Amino acid sequence: MQKKLFMGLVMSLFCSLVVAQSNRAVKYFNKAREAVTLNEYKEAKEYLDKAIEDSPGYSDALLFAADLYRKEGNTDKALQYYETVLQNRGPYYTYLFYGQTLFAAGRYQEAIKALNAYQQSPQANPKYAGEIQQLIDNSSFAIQSQASPRPYNPENMGKDVNTDQMEYFPSISADGNTLVFTHRNMEGSKTDEDFWVTQRDSSGAPWSKAEPLRGFLNTELNEGAQAITSDGGIIYFAACERRDGFGSCDIYASFNQGDGTWSRPVNLGDSVNSRVWDSQPSISSDGRTLYFVRGRSSYDKDINIYYAELRADGRFGKAKPIPGKVNTSGQETSPFIHFDNQSLYFSSNGHPGMGDLDFFVSRRQPDGSWGEPENLGYPINTGGQEFSLIVAPDGKTGFFASDALEDGFGLLDLYSFELPEEVRAIEIAYIKGKVTNKKTGQSIATEINFTNIDSEEKILTERSGRSGNYFAVLPGNADYALNIQAEGYLFYSKNFSLATQTADRAFELNVELVPIEVGERVKLENV
Incomplete structure (x- = not known):
């Protein structure tokens, strides 16, 4: 949310300032803007450095430079430029950018102070009041969560599962001994997503060397997020831009043919799939309820969780948004319905959390709706993106993908960890x-x-x-x-x-x- 708000404002304001600066500084500034349109960010920063050196109080150049450093994750450098603007009594909206960057840097108390300073300005744009308040709420939540950290000890699943490429979106069978996941090869001119599988003899035993699923499931096209049924008989998965698709991405099914191979995929039809983006399926343990996400695209700021129920004729009925308190005007992604059919895990930036996407769990209510989500807490959730969490049949072992931990083998690895008591599912x-x-x-x-x-x-x-x-x-x-x-x-x-x-x-x-x-x-x- 904060990234979209940040970018939506900053570019429109660069030309609105009236600050004394030399013609030479303005020339450097304009060259920086031209460089950005050509994706030449290094050159753009060099031009901005020259503009600031020539005119140290040039607010447009300082804000532009801060934006570029913020984009590349250099929050320290970005904050330095914002602080210079504020010291020079720069424009009021600098407090907004400053507060957002402080939040990204994990300096939550200072972020609240800066965001409140913006809100208290008579020139504050009421259009952004709701999003700014959410950022303040997130900062308060982060402060409380860091004061009461939950136990967390993630373990890399090892070199037999992870590679030097990307592994993510796991799913697991009802016995907890078959793990299917998406493997993405980033080498070459065209990346390729396929489904791989690893198995073990029993809980606690080592996982086997992962290998691609056999049969007709994996193709030269990309196969995205997937979910395997409890009995291992069906894999539901997302695929994009296929000839038989209804939208940009659709959900398909492939069937285990009994010899370890998988059938040709079947589109689930227009009762499930829409003319937009449908992805990230999860299937209930009885095989009768399919959960997935829908948005205009994978980048849509409003992505919600939907469900469809299996009819007597063996086809899924019309998909509807899940009832209850899970969906927001933000993003709810990577749903996982646990085998207990009572615990729904998902990622969201629409509920109070630590950062961009946090892990949550919601419990099924007596009327079938989903209750108030509970954040899984710090340090499970961070200021970055947490996604693709699943929970084993034992209700306490989680699996997820991350590129933020230090012991990774590649670009994105699979990890396991033990969930805190408060957020476990029923074994x-x-x-x-x-x-x-x-x-x-x-x-x-x-x-x-x-x-x-x-x-x-x-x-x-x-x-x-x-x-x-x-x-x-x-x-x-x-x-x-x-x-x-x-x-x-x-x-x-x-x-x-x-x-x-x-x-x-x-x-x-x-x-x-x-x-x-x-x-x-x-x-x-x-x-």
């Missing part, structure tokens, strides 16, 4: 099995209901496919009843416990249904 467990005819062994496709025994609440309804196989993700540390009422078969009910079941191993429960015949009786195994 889950998963159950799988096969439903068959007890007498013939024939597979049965049917509806399966799971009920929490203690609360007597029906938690989930799943279906076994034509193969008879089923897969379900349930909150861990609880006891359940599995119930099946299939046409032509006796009612089936069985209790089972996930109290000690961990997420990295499946609880297996095969079901044999008894055909209804004269003399057969229902056997209730949970009574």
Whole structure:
């Protein structure tokens, strides 16, 4: 937000000042402007240095130089120029630029003071009042967060996963042992995004050497953010500028063909995709709700999280903005719906935070809406951009991408860390099995209901496919009843416990249904 506000004002004000300066200084200043139009920033700074040397109080040149240094991340140099302008009793709006740069430098108390000084000026532009107030709120939040830091110890995922290129946008299977991510090769004249995969035997075991996914998923075109379903059967992903696309970027699905390869992608259609930018999908653990982001472009200042629900015909319904308190007039990006289906993690610059994009979590409310987001805190969040966070099935292990940590192998690396207690999700467990005819062994496709025994609440309804196989993700540390009422078969009910079941191993429960015949009786195994 502050970058857009900063750039929107500064260029329009360079010619508005009436300050004594020599003709030679003005000539250098104009040459600097010409150099910028040619993207010759080094030359532009050299011309500005000459203009300032000739006329030390030349506010236009000082502000222009500060802007260029701010762009390249040299906040110390930019602040030096702003302070010179203020010492010379320069224009009132310098306080705005000064406050924004102080915030970027992490000098939050001074930023509040400078921004308030701008707001108190009778010449302050009311158009920017809301954005400036948000920057003040962010500064106050940053001060409070730094005073109460949360535990944080990120670990690089190692050279078997990360390369000297870019790794980002991870997703993970329900057992926590398969990690798919986007790998971007920046070498050559054309960059290439593909999906890679790494696996491990169990929680705590080392990750295997990452390799590209096999089949028809990766192409010569770019494959962007993706999400793998809990059972590893489908990958939803974003792809841009394809012939069958509806907008600039669309969401597609590719199916695991059972031999480790992936099918040709299928566009999810215009119920999900729009004529603009749709990207960064995340799929619920039951496979029935797709979350993603939508904006006019990836650079749009107003990007929101949408969702679409799976219909009975196997297609997703019309996408809608998620209800509740998550979406703002700013950017909400990289959503991740945890396996507990109650915790939504995302990045945002529209809620009070440390900087450009912070990590947040929102909890599902009883009415299905999403509650007030909680910032994951400092030092997890910084003054930079935090994005592409996912959380493992255990509810406490996070994975994310960063280029800001010192132990990186390349341009962007994947890291893991343990989330603070306050922002963890519910640990889950998963159950799988096969439903068959007890007498013939024939597979049965049917509806399966799971009920929490203690609360007597029906938690989930799943279906076994034509193969008879089923897969379900349930909150861990609880006891359940599995119930099946299939046409032509006796009612089936069985209790089972996930109290000690961990997420990295499946609880297996095969079901044999008894055909209804004269003399057969229902056997209730949970009574």
